[in-house]
Amino acid sequence: MxxxxxxxxxxxxxxxxxxxxxxxxxxxxxxxxxxxxxxxxxxxxxxxxxxxxxxxxxxxxxxxxxxxxxxxxxxxxxxxxxxxxxxxxxxxxxxxxxxxxxxxxxxxxxxxxxxxxxxxxxxxIELKNQRISLLDRDNELLFLQQSIYQQEAKNSRLWLILATLIGFTALVLAYRGLTGRRRFKLMAEYDQLTGISNRYHFNNQARLAIKSCRARQVPVAVILFDLDHFKTINDQFGHATGDWALQQIVQACKQFMRSNDIFGRIGGEEFVIMMPGCELDKATLLAEICRDAIVGIDCNSSEHQFSLSASFGVSGSNSSGYDVKQLLADADKAMYQAKAKGRNQVVEFQQTVS
Ligand SMILES: Nc1nc2c(ncn2[C@@H]2O[C@H](COP(=O)(O)OP(=O)(O)OP(=O)(O)O)[C@@H](O)[C@H]2O)c(=O)[nH]1
Missing domain, CATH: 1.25.40.10 (Tetratricopeptide repeat domain)
Structure with missing residues (x-):
């Protein structure tokens, strides 16, 4: 209209x-x-x-x-x-x-x-809308912050797991290295059959012991012994029986030794005992005891009939000085004297032994 x-x-x-x-x-x-x-x-x-x-x-x-x-x-x-x-x-x-x-x-x-x-x-309304959009942004920021914190927490947990794994692996490797080294050291220093020192380790220990005895001016003695007719045992009853006999001999002698005595297998059926702080006569007595113990070994448990014996040579620092080689050489000379005299006996090294 x-x-x-x-x-x-x-x-x-x-x-x-x-x-x-x-x-x-x-x-x-x-x-x-x-x-x-x-x-x-x-x-x-x-x-x-x-x-x-x-x-x-x-x-x-x-x-x-x-x-x-x-x-x-x-x-x-x-x-x-x-x-x-x-x-x-x-x-x-x-x-x-x-x-x-x-x-x-x-x-x-x-x-x-x-x-x-x-x-x-x-x-x-505009003001409210602006406040709402500001609140929305705040919310967005809070949400982002929360997801950052969550991610950080996740990362921290991952790092922790990783560090634990690395630490655990390092521990396992270190343990393996340690046990490996220990096993290797055992193999390198000890005789596999009898468990006593091998020639190399015996020499090292003997050198240290002699050095200490010389420094303290205390005597040192050496017992060297070699099984009698061992070849015959091996030939007649087999190598395994021979091994068994070697182990029995070590066990028989070991029981009479002091903690600082050094027991070594320096040849196939040749053994040595170094006794720091021990006079020759005392060492000769121990050699007699060992000889007797070897003779007393009951070989029936090997399922063969045979007996064991060994010949002993004993040397001491009083006549041979503080020298491993010399002590061994003199004990060896005495041991050959024992073999020559009919075996199964102990001979003390004297300057006259040739
Ligand atoms: N079963 C065994 N036999 C060994 C071992 N090492 C060396 N033998 C043996 O020991 C014997 C040593 O023989 P010989 O050197 O002739 O000495 P023997 O027969 O004891 O004679 P005498 O020493 O003169 O009394 C050899 O048959 C070697 O094979 C070992 O680890 N195990």
Missing amino acids: RDQLASNDNKSALAIYLQHKAEIEQTRYPILISQFAALAAQAHLSLGEIQQAELLAEQALSAAQSSPNNPALVEAYNTLYQIAKMQQNYQQALNYFELMRQTEGELNANKASQQAAYHMVKSE
């Missing part, structure tokens, strides 16, 4: 009004009813239909009573103002004019406060 009124097509505007009047009144919506009535009043006024215009303007005013801030009030007062002016009822026209201006002012003020409220609400 506003378009028709703007283009001064008042009849079309009224036609629209009449067409929709009943429908609009049924809505019982005062703003709409008053608006339509006010516009129709304007159309009638423009067509010079004063009575209808006044009637509709009055209708618009009464419909708008229940809805203040209604623009239809301004239009209805304007129509009534125009009519009063045309009828030269100037007092009435002034009243309507003032009512129109007052209503217009109230509308504008209301519109302004609505706009201000709208802008305030809008800016509050």
Whole structure:
């Protein structure tokens, strides 16, 4: 209708009004009813239909009573103002004019406060939106931080597992190295069959012991012994029986030795005992004891019938000095004397032994 009124097509505007009047009144919506009535009043006024215009303007005013801030009030007062002016009822026209201006002012003020409220609400919403987006970012940051911490914790756990594995592997390798070295040392220093020192290790230990005895000026003695007719035992009963006999002999002699005596196997069936701090006569006595122990070995447990004996030579630092080679050589000479004398006996090395 506003378009028709703007283009001064008042009849079309009224036609629209009449067409929709009943429908609009049924809505019982005062703003709409008053608006339509006010516009129709304007159309009638423009067509010079004063009575209808006044009637509709009055209708618009009464419909708008229940809805203040209604623009239809301004239009209805304007129509009534125009009519009063045309009828030269100037007092009435002034009243309507003032009512129109007052209503217009109230509308504008209301519109302004609505706009201000709208802008305030809008800016509050924007502020809230900004806070929400800031909170979202904070949340994102917290989430990222949390996932970084989780990743760090995961990495730490991995490093811990790796370090434990490395440590464990290092321990295993170190243990293996240690046991390997110990096994190798045992193999390198001890006789596999009897478990006593081999020639190499005996010599090293003997050198140290002699050095110490010389430094302390204490005597040292050497017993050297060789099994009698051992070849015959091997030949008659086999190498395994010979091995068994060698082990038995070592066990038999070992039981009479002190902890600092050095017992070594320096040949196939040749053994040596170095006794630090021991005089020649005492060593000769021990040689006798060992000889006796060897003779006393019960060979029946080898499942063969035979007996064992050994020939002994004894030397001491008093006549041979503090020298391993010399002590061994002199004990060897005495041992050959024992063999020559018929075996199974002990001979002390004397300077006269040749
Ligand atoms: N079973 C065994 N026999 C060995 C070992 N080492 C050396 N023999 C044997 O020892 C015997 C030494 O023989 P001989 O040197 O002739 O000495 P013997 O028969 O004891 O004679 P006499 O020393 O003169 O009394 C040889 O048969 C060697 O094979 C060993 O580790 N095990």
